[in-house]
Amino acid sequence: MNTRQLYAPLMGFALLALGACSPTKEHVAERDLLVYVDPFIGTGGHGHTFPGATRPNAMVQFSPDTHLQGWEASSGYHESDSLIYAFSLTHLSGTGIGDLGDVALLPYSGVDSLKPVARFSKANEVASPGYYSVYLENFGIQTELTSTERVGLMRLKYELQDANRNLLLDLGHILQPNWGHKVLKNDLEIVNDSTIRGTYYTKGWADQHQMSYTIHLSTPADSMVLHRNGEGSRVAYPLALTDTTDLKLHLYLPQGTEPLLVKTGLSHVSPEQAEKNLAAELPHWDFDRIREESREIWRGVLGKIQIESQDQSVLKNFYTAMYHAHIAPFNYQDVDGHFRGMDKQVHRNARPEDGHYTVFSLWDTYRTLHPLLTIIDPDRALRYGRSLISDYQEGTILPRWPLAANYTGCMPAYHSVSVLADLVAKGLASGEDLKLWAEAGVRSSVYRADLAEKFAGTRELDLITRHPHFKETLGFIPADSLPESVSWAVEMAYDDWCIARIAEAAGLDSLAREYDKRGRYYQRYWDKRTNLMRPVMADGSFRTPFNPRYSAHMESDYTEGNAYQWSFYAPHDMQGFIKTMGGREVLEANLDTLFTTSSRIDGEKQSGDITGLIGQYAHGNEPSHHIAYLYNYTASPHKGQALLDSIMYTFYKPTPDGIIGNEDCGQMSAWYVMSALGFYPVCPGLPEYQIGRPIVDEARIAVQGGVFTIKVKNNSRANKYVASVKLDGKPLGGLTLQHSTLRAGGTLEIEMTDKI
Template sequence: MRTRSQLLFACLLFSAMAWSQASAVKKSYSYINPLIGTQRMGHTYPGATVPFGSVQLSPDTDTIPYELNKKYNGKVYEYCAGYQYEDRTIAGFSHTHFSGTGHSDLGDLLIMPTTGALQLNPGTASNPKTGYRSAYSHANETARANYYKVKLDDHNITAELTTSQRVGFHQYTFPKANDAHIILDLIAGIYNHNEKNVWTFVRVENDTLITGYRQTQGWARTRTVYFAIAFSKPFRQYGARKYDEGNIYKGFWRKFDETKNFPEAAGKNIRMHFDFETAENEQVKIKVAISPVSTIGALENMKKEIPHWDFYKTMHEGELLWEKELNKINIETIHEEDKVNFYTAMYHAFINPTIYMDGDGSYKGLDQNIHKADGFTNYTTFSLWDTYRALHPLFNIIQPQRNTDMIKSMLAHYDQSVHKALPVWSHYANENWCMIGYHSVSLIADAIAKGNTGFDMEKALGACISSSNLRYYDGIEYYLQYGYVPEDKNGSSVSKTLEYAYDDWCIAQIAKKLNKPDVYDTYMRRSQNYRNVFNKSTGFMRPRLTDGSFKKEFDPLDTHGQGFIEGNAWNYSLSIQHDPEALVALNGGKEKFTQHLDSLFAMQLPDKYFEKTEDITRDGIIGNYVHGNEPSHHVAYLYNWTGYPWKAQSRVRMILDAMYHPAPDGLGGNDDTGQMSAWYIFSSLGFYPVTPGSDQYALGSPKVKKAVLHFENGRSLVITAKNQSDKNVYVSKVELNGKMLDRPFITHEELMGGGELIYYMTAKPKK
């Protein structure tokens, strides 16, 4: 006999499935616009990839070395993804890219089709005809899920790109030409210094297949990408040029001319050309497989994933992979462009972390040895200072199995680490130690708090404790000694103190779950260290010195030399994610703190607080609220702790409208491997994880009219916003499965239990 609640759940599930099928006439992946975020600060790329794919095949519009940053007026920062929408030339198509980061690396194995006289230098943006690059127009450019197309005007070639998990698939439509070329540039990359290449090697196996590797020392200090490249048509001749000791270099005691039809090339900097004759509209196709392990691994990846030459079959298979992932959330919106924003946000959220292993599970570890992922998928590209806040909490809802594998990947990193530390910011078997905190512990605590525990929790706790006591890392020794990081000992001291305190709280929550009271007590005490840098006289977190005094020179609006990183005292003084009640009390109580929050959004920053060289530093700012940088992402939801949840609702809807729109400049800051996009997804659904590591979400104001979340546990949650409109941004009441919520929060268990969550929207706040 079914209970009433079981019947209600069955009806809701049937309704959700029916609505989902009815609304799926237009495929969800068709709403993806990869060009969103490619202009100014978004730092996304428009090329082809599959969900969490090892290959990101995308055009590069420029490659400026890091040392030329000042000369080029900060332009190197713009090319973190290799592409800027405002550029008018393309230098080629490379196979690895970061999505939305604030630092550059990758850009491996650049391929460029050309016609005419052979040129093996890239030329310049102002004069592309001096090299192999080409002018192009956005009118002849198409970017969608797992597909990119552009016409290269200077060569009259149409380029099309698609991918599988580990293989990039190129299709080039040539004009009639006796002098058609495919350039393979092993020098090009999304640089962070001039001497990036350590070594490159190419071996011509036959007239349709080459193999090799590229080893670099960029942001990742030692990174090797192995490759296998197959051509659909035999090349009639080929050649290599080394750029180590000059443009033409003959090795092997000058017994061979390595520049023409010699089957091996090795050196720091190599460019190769492969020459063809082509008929009018003839298509030359290329498959480029990569491996972290070997050229044999790359060949096997190619054989397994794309054993054929059907370009559109591969493209469509990738589209179906995106459709499967996007259909974890089906939405109905007020405006059609809101679907573009939402599904593109899901697309960007599901690019990183990327799978890092061959099809047989082999991968190179942090110790530079070859390992095999046993019972999990190995991932890389962990931008944890950004993504612990919303991206991984999102995965705990709709990608729990992948998130478990990501944690297992981090534990493998810990095993291979000579420091016995979890990742900070890691990619491609390297730790680059970028940003601050030891935020792997947040991912682990959040997964455990939400019951996503398919990993060794005891081992994870030990790894967290080890990471938190890495005394020679970024001021931790002083943090342990003084209870804060002194500014005269270690810069960005306040930011570090606050983030270490939050991470310590996360470790305490893990210890509590595992019934370790001594560990819990130790780390709960450490989690209160944020109080040691709060200055009552100013009402702000403030840098403190070794002698216990606060630094005298202090400007809470300045971001330079004030003890903070990527923020100011205003931003960071609101970043006590793990203790918002105490934060309210420190700031004089609910009324005074509410006024403080109001001021944050309302103030106007004078010009002197922006860097003089780049107007882009103004991106993502509303008053002194900086949505373009992660420490502020939870701030609008703090009104829920002051008794003014309606102000949170208003602010959230304002941010959604101001910081996201379906255009190349549609992101108000670096997407940071999906964090900005995850914020959009959560906030559009009506709730947000202010404190990862807890089971609680703060309620906001949904932007969707309706959404159905399909969970891996087999249940579904239907979210409905009744009376939804652009003006109705306030919530009069919220019901979960027919019962009104009497709090502006909801728990993970309540969400994952499924059923129906109803927001009643109104134009006037319920005060």
């Protein structure tokens, strides 16, 4: 199916939305939505995004590497930099840990250096969806990047005609070498003067990572020199070798005025599969055609939600957030269905049209990104669920933060089950083997001694912690035995409730009852004296002394936060939670304290993820993301509406430092998208949303039933409070929107006021 056929329904929706608009008012649908996307948003501060060329959820993220070490190198790029070390084809978007940076290329001229470095200025840098361009000042080279799903395409214009035209393939390049990331070996084959292929093996956050590639040049090289640990020798090809040293291949190209084009196909399986991917996706050399195809694909994605706003900042933030919400997870599958599984073996997908995916930042994205997709792209949402189940079948446990066929074990609990439970709750899993899904949840919720033995001595051992063991044996996690005990406990309680919902749908009633019981284990941590979730010691007492402001990254009782931020987490049992704490009035008082108390964080090792503070609320980190909406469970929802207004207008800006914390593979952006529309999934796994404070004037969302329209009357910065809500002309009767209502299409009218 060609690109225009594939996206015709989406473009048709855009035209339908345009046809429904009043001719006297300017609408977003009359413009190219790409103009509102700025890939540089989030590249400054601690956003950790990258500006390079990619397609939605693609294997390739072709981007410059300007930052190689430290926290700000997580994506390989930072807005403050002025040097480019390479252009590599794989990158993480908005993470707090770095990896990838595979297959690094750098054009250069006029120097004979083992490792040249390019200089650039921001004024000569351009980025838009599917395209990146920069002028390398010290080499006089205009460098442009675009891509298909599995192939990167580079166009180089060497402007100094009398200078050498050179290209470096740096097979020793890596991101985050100071965090233990290293190249293990290279299989390299130089086929001829215009074709190079191989496999690049690394060890880092992904314990066993391999990336195969094939590189084709539009102009054959005059000669090549291969450097091994700095010692160079001219290449006579064909050449095939395996080497564990630092390899750098310099290609010397003939002088000329025609641009040089470089195609790089990727595969996680083999160089031969990379050749198949390249042949299928990019059999030609037409750079502008690929760039325009990418733009058309991104238009289709952005057009799933058409918004109107008088505020250009809202438009830019919203559509850039839509863009960032469609970068991860990455498709990990070749064009013919082959992929490398969590068992490190090669498999072929029985449903190749589904794709197989990696880079699920689940601790972050289960909260909003995956629920958003159930609305605007339910087929893709289900494909992600199937991919997680495939991971279970290959590795016998659901992943926590899978990266390139590796279990990283990053972050607490087992939130794959949240993604699965949300699909079940929203009727998207009716044709799936739900008993298998329940089995996967159960086997992922317990301590796995078999996997502890299997993963011994590897980075993947981080997946197997003893937190579930104590939950099973004691019903709580003793804080004097393990760190982050409170965070693990309350999040496992939610995940166990999710397993109960899957089991219930599968007809496994006794299992559902057991996991519903486990879902209430969070109550053991509630301390009525402090009105906070407090760590419990092995003898059953609360930790004393207790400082709710204290944070020590990876060492305290709370993950990337403190007691204030973690004391509002029981989204699956809000009525039980409210009863446990003593009533709605107590919840409201606790929320008031959270948002108005001092923002001081105590501790010399406090987590750098605690950013975007309003009192002790920390919007820069995900555990806080649902909290403002909890005012809907009190007598004062207007307080939450005012806070949401402040969060959206203060912590999201159309600037490089415009994301207040790590973007986290689309979660920070998905939060903005849904909150700007005016509703939010407080509890994925419940098919409902809480209405907050919309900041768009109007929105039209493509849903299964047609179009769901949101009209916001009297919207302004002053009018931040909800006066009334109507659905298809009738009062909604509260601030809860059902997913079935949304999916069916219709019109939601939200009237705003400046009165409380």
